[in-house]
Amino acid sequence: MKLLTNVRKLLLLNCRQSMKQRLMTTTIKKATHDQPVITSAQLDELEQNALMRHHKNNVPRIRQLVEALQLSRHSTEEDTLQQLAAELQQLPNATHPRLVAYDNQPLELAKYEHRLHPEVGAKQFSELARALNLYRMEHLGNYTGHKSYYLMGQLAMLEQAIIQYALQSLTRNGFKLISVPDILPRDIIESCGMRTEGERTQVYKLDTGECLSGTSEMALAGFFANRQLTEQELPLKVTAVSRCYRAETSGLHEEKGIYRVHQFTKVEMFAIASPEQSESTLEEIKNLEIDLFKKFGINFRLLDMPPCELGAPAYQKYDIEAWLPGRQMWGEISSCSNCTDYQAKRLNITYKRARDRAVVHAHTLNGTATAIPRLLISLIESYQNGDCIQIPEVLVPFMNVQHSITKNKKIPETKLVKFIRSA
């Protein structure tokens, strides 16, 4: 019967009355057996939300299970209950009401232009980096894997400079640095709203059954799992530098090179806030991102993402796209989301509310400070200047006071032999 109560609690979490109310409140009441099971109208609303977000629509299945449960109300249908609980876990978060009118198109909120780029003739990252001997991606599949890459010389130093600069900026803004693990148990990743099974999973699995983290948000969320914080501690802001592993592949021409890779380094922001704080915390994270990219002096735009781009956990999400002059396209370099209590419920992250000492679920938020490969594309393409690349002023102190990236003749060119006859 305890299980039934839990499932009913879950049902209730997903079927609060008004949209606004559903979005910004947390459930603390305990469900009793006498409370009505989710209504058909509420299921309609959940289905509409899932469809609007282009999310897998499992509401028909939930409907079937609820009906089965109602029919066998007095017997313990453990299997049905478990299935229902699993299906409910798969439902996406609610959606911010302002996004409903977006018609699946992002809304450009602002554009920041710091540089003048030539309309034509700008070279692409791969061409520039290869000419300077600072990058290798070809003929590596059999040795270090599909889409693997080496950054050499000043390009590798630039990666570390970006990390240091981002950390400096974040710690000055009250973010605490945490070293995080990259190998995580499956349940933590799934609690963050990522599927680990199925054909199109983006999650790498190891021989031990554990998974590789796709973003440090997962490790950080796992760190706070089952923790009860106090309201005074909120908003709690942390940051991590981690290696991110993504099994996704892309055959798209515009995503060639290091634009979409299986492994990369990222500085991530993660925050835990009260429901009252979460909207302003998201704005703070967004502003920090904007500030970072302004300092890098690249051209970028801020987008408010429509429901179909939110994934499962986000209630709302901002993306930042940088202009990549070599590719002549906008490329996503950062994003930040408010996951409200979606992850917190799955990971049991709570806080004790000061006013009534009630223990309620917190809200979680995350944002990308710097994801290296795409930022490198943006910086190198934006700062190209004939035979060299200018280094953005803010990164110069982290680059041993070098002001430009030039060809490195100490790095061998990629001249390969096929075979050397054995003696």
Add this chain to the structure above:
Amino acid sequence: MLRLRNIVGQCFILRRHISALYITGDKANENYVTLQPFLDFAGTFRDKVALQQSIASRGLNINLETVLTKYAAYQTQQKHLQRLEEEREVVTKELKSLTKSGDSTELLDKLRARGKQLRNDVKSLKQKLYPIEDDFIHDFLHLPNVLHAHCPQTDVEKLIYRHKPPPNAALVANHLDHKDLVHFIDNNRYYMMEQAAHFDVDAMQAMARYFVTNGDFVQTCNPDFVRCVLLEANATPLTQYHLVREEHLLNKLNTAYLTGGGAFESFLGTITKLSVYPSVLPLRYVACGRSYNREDGLVNGPTPSLYTATQTNAVQSFVATQTAEQADAELEQVLNLAINFYKALDVPFRIVYVAAASLTPSESLRASIEVYAPSLKRYVCVGRISNYGDYVSKRILFNTRRDKHYDFLHLVGGPVLYTTRLIAALIELGIKLEANKLPGALQLGPSLQAMNQHQRDLQEFKDLFK
């Protein structure tokens, strides 16, 4: 019967596994050959005494005599094959010239019949040779590198440097008791906070920067997955790393392993089959990255701690030289840089040449950098530098051209810093986790984590005018 089949199956799997590095012609259709190692039979067997000594000192279960017998059989068959092929070539040439001159058909028929016979003989001999080749070559690839003259051939390591004696404190708090700095769950999962987290990033970056500025190293960022063929080429035990399950694996033998970009093996991808001009030598690389060796730390057990953890930030060094003498000098230079780095922390540490029995088959010498770990009451390895000679280069065809022939390059390298273990030791030794005193550290004013709120506000105000 079923059990027997299982055992045979397992043996088959094991045998197949080895073949990622060497695949005989009969299996090349089903298994894609990615690399053909240079097999230096003459060079390997030139000094049999040294090879035998290396096998014995490492405690390897290899009978050199048996390998040599297999080599003799392999050579006999190869010579036979060569003779047949030479004869076939002669017949082909004769056939061509006879056809052109329009000579007697009788002789032509005879030659054609001989040619056919030879073709069949070659084919059947090759079929006969494949198992002999398979058997011998895999034994050959298991032979270890010869040992360096400095490598202790006894069970005892050789001390070559020591800084500060270990402290005598009777009671030491374990680093895991510092809950404000470390949250340890298991060997795969731990978190570090506050100064420990900053030191984790800053120390790694400082050391890499120090190698770049003071050692003329080129910094790199390397991939995290390394395929089986390179691990075999480096004679890395496959159990050291996690196997990555890939959904669409094209070559079932050449699976990927999670080494981390801060592992030595990760450098091998960029030098496999690479031919370089002598002008870039010595080639010195240094990389910052993760290292995920799941066996390396287990010697610091049995109690799981940061000393036994799989994941760590690491600084990995890699040097390629043309000669063995240059390789020796480079190893010394890397050690000198490492000594300066650890001395700046004023931590009790030592450098030892590890006993032969602890080396992997590809290493001829290993210097281990060890910091004193009070909770374990002994030294733990926080870095190591190995000399591989040209053993690995031959297997991955890393070469330089000289007078129309190939010189295989001598490799020196290894992780010079594992941050996780160093942080554990520093906490226990009561040494402050301050990266700004390290050589190579960024000198950008007071460290940010040390700033109070007023200083932070002031800094923010100053930043507005930048």
